[in-house]
Amino acid sequence: MAESIFDLKHVRKRVLKDINLSIQKGERIMIFGPSGSGKSTLLHLFNRLEDPDSGQIFYYGEPIDSYDIPQLRKKNGIVLQYPYLFPETVLDNLKYGPSLFDEWQSGNEDKLLDYVNLPKEYLDKPVDDLSGGEKQRVSLARTLANQPEILLLDEPTSALDDQNIESIEEDLMTLMDSKALTTIMVTHNLHQAKRLGTRGLFLADGMIKEEGDLPGMFDQPKTDELQKFINVN
Amino acid sequence: MERDVSNFSLLVLIVFVMIPFTISYFYQLGLKKDILWSSIRGAIQLFLIGLILTYLFNLKPLIGIPIMLSVMITIATFHARKKGKELPNVFMTVLVGLITIEIIVLALWLSFDMVSFTPEEIIPMSGMVIGNSMVAMGLSLERMKSEFETNHGKILAALSLGATPKQASHLTVRRTLNAALIPNIDQLKTIGLVQLPGMMTGLILGGIEPIVAIKYQLVISISIFSSVSLSAIIVSMVMYRFFYNQNMQLVDFQKIKNG
Ligand SMILES: Nc1ncnc2c1ncn2[C@@H]1O[C@H](COP(=O)(O)OP(=O)(O)OP(=O)(O)O)[C@@H](O)[C@H]1O
Numbered sequence: 120m121a122e123s124i125f126d127l128k129h130v131r132k133r134v135l136k137d138i139n140l141s142i143q144k145g146e147r148i149m150i151f152g153p154s155g156s157g158k159s160t161l162l163h164l165f166n167r168l169e170d171p172d173s174g175q176i177f178y179y180g181e182p183i184d185s186y187d188i189p190q191l192r193k194k195n196g197i198v199l200q201y202p203y204l205f206p207e208t209v210l211d212n213l214k215y216g217p218s219l220f221d222e223w224q225s226g227n228e229d230k231l232l233d234y235v236n237l238p239k240e241y242l243d244k245p246v247d248d249l250s251g252g253e254k255q256r257v258s259l260a261r262t263l264a265n266q267p268e269i270l271l272l273d274e275p276t277s278a279l280d281d282q283n284i285e286s287i288e289e290d291l292m293t294l295m296d297s298k299a300l301t302t303i304m305v306t307h308n309l310h311q312a313k314r315l316g317t318r319g320l321f322l323a324d325g326m327i328k329e330e331g332d333l334p335g336m337f338d339q340p341k342t343d344e345l346q347k348f349i350n351v352n
Numbered sequence: 353m354e355r356d357v358s359n360f361s362l363l364v365l366i367v368f369v370m371i372p373f374t375i376s377y378f379y380q381l382g383l384k385k386d387i388l389w390s391s392i393r394g395a396i397q398l399f400l401i402g403l404i405l406t407y408l409f410n411l412k413p414l415i416g417i418p419i420m421l422s423v424m425i426t427i428a429t430f431h432a433r434k435k436g437k438e439l440p441n442v443f444m445t446v447l448v449g450l451i452t453i454e455i456i457v458l459a460l461w462l463s464f465d466m467v468s469f470t471p472e473e474i475i476p477m478s479g480m481v482i483g484n485s486m487v488a489m490g491l492s493l494e495r496m497k498s499e500f501e502t503n504h505g506k507i508l509a510a511l512s513l514g515a516t517p518k519q520a521s522h523l524t525v526r527r528t529l530n531a532a533l534i535p536n537i538d539q540l541k542t543i544g545l546v547q548l549p550g551m552m553t554g555l556i557l558g559g560i561e562p563i564v565a566i567k568y569q570l571v572i573s574i575s576i577f578s579s580v581s582l583s584a585i586i587v588s589m590v591m592y593r594f595f596y597n598q599n600m601q602l603v604d605f606q607k608i609k610n611g
């Protein structure tokens with residue numbers, strides 16, 4: 120039996136009502152659904168940025184609150200929906216996570232910038248000078264710097280152009296393949312979900328309305344809601 | 353000091369108060385009630401304090417001084433707390449902070465004989481220290497709340513990368529401290545140049561040699577400077593942790609406030 124990383128039992132949180140979900144090692148889960156349906160809220164739960172109002176979350180079979188919180192957050196690295204960057208420079212941001220654990224080694228920055236398609240000259244750039252898409256990429260690199268075992272991504276390419284999306288997707292694929300990274304990603308881009316995901320979750324009205332294997336689940340949606348969602352996206 | 357201000361001249365002051373009142377009335381600035389009310393209230397408060405002070409000054413110092421200090425610290429605590437009511441433990445933090453500061457200042461004054469243990473000296477000087485500390489604590493509380501609000505996202509990001517509340521608050525605490533300390537430092541820099549400090553003015557009016565007045569002013573200015581700095585430091589170093597719950601998650605005070 121595959122090792123189950125996350126098990127959610129009757130989880131409620133704000134708009135989320137009764138989420139039941141099991142995520143296995145190596146899965147690449149794509150979460151999509153209308154705005155305000157609770158996608159970000161759900162993602163925050165895996166990093167313990169927030170806790171459920173009721174219900175339980177198990178992590179490797181144990182209640183999630185039995186784990187050391189900073190360590191758990193480091194392992195379950197999240198890229199937030201908005202790239203809240205720290206002052207001053209890009210390098211400061213890349214160092215932030217590893218420095219918390221005394222794990223920063225100079226030289227790491229080259230590979231990180233490479234992952235997110237940014238030139239080396241950007242290291243000393245003040246983050247205020249970056250474009251929206253560049254900020255998003257620094258935010259992704261900042262999370263990768265922590266060498267997470269599970270990657271939680273909240274619309275990580277929403278501010279990027281097609282060319283950058285393609286190259287970042289490629290890098291993500293390489294990363295996921297090489298380290299067998301379990302990935303949970305929120306996206307409104309259904310093509311992206313098809314390209315990257317192994318399983319899709321359609322979230323609406325705070326519930327998992329439909330789930331299925333990717334890319335198959337878009338070919339024969341079982342619910343009208345998903346059909347409609349596919350039509351408009 | 354036999355010099356006194358006659359009751360008649362006090363009445364003349366009312367004319368002074370009436371000037372802004374009248375202007376406000378004619379230009380409909382909407383200040384009128386406020387001005388009138390606060391002058392009346394201020395006057396009554398001052399006269400009452402005068403009466404109480406006369407009474408307390410006649411008590412033995414060891415009795416009168418602690419009573420007066422306790423009253424001042426309590427009032428100051430209630431006042432400063434208003435700026436951070438929605439936060440837990442504000443009252444205790446401010447109270448313990450003010451007591452600590454007052455004890456440090458008293459120890460300094462008395463052990464080096466800068467001030468004598470009489471109500472006439474201890475009470476007004478402590479009043480200045482406590483009053484300024486109260487304002488500084490209130491400002492720090494307000495500033496800290498707004499810094500937490502503006503930096504909400506960055507703090508979330510820091511936590512999500514594995515930062516403890518202390519690490520995640522580093523920037524916020526530093527900015528709160530800076531904001532609280534800069535006006536304090538500026539004031540010390542321009543002291544005596546822009547305005548003659550209050551206490552010195554008082555002593556000179558009371559007939560004390562300017563050079564002696566300056567020495568007293570130095571004692572009080574530096575005491576205030578250190579107390580205000582300490583106030584900001586205490587509030588910043590203690591209060592940040594109450595913005596988090598025990599699971600290292602940001603607490604949503606906006607929500608608590610709105611019900
Ligand atoms: N800190 C908060 N306090 C109160 N309500 C919140 C908070 N964060 C989110 N919400 C509300 O919870 C609901 C779900 O929000 P969430 O951000 O999870 O939605 P989403 O599916 O990610 O939406 P989007 O696609 O727009 O990002 C929304 O109605 C939102 O207003």
Ligand SMILES: [Mg+2]
Nearest residue numbers: 158159160200
């Ligand atoms: Mg969202």
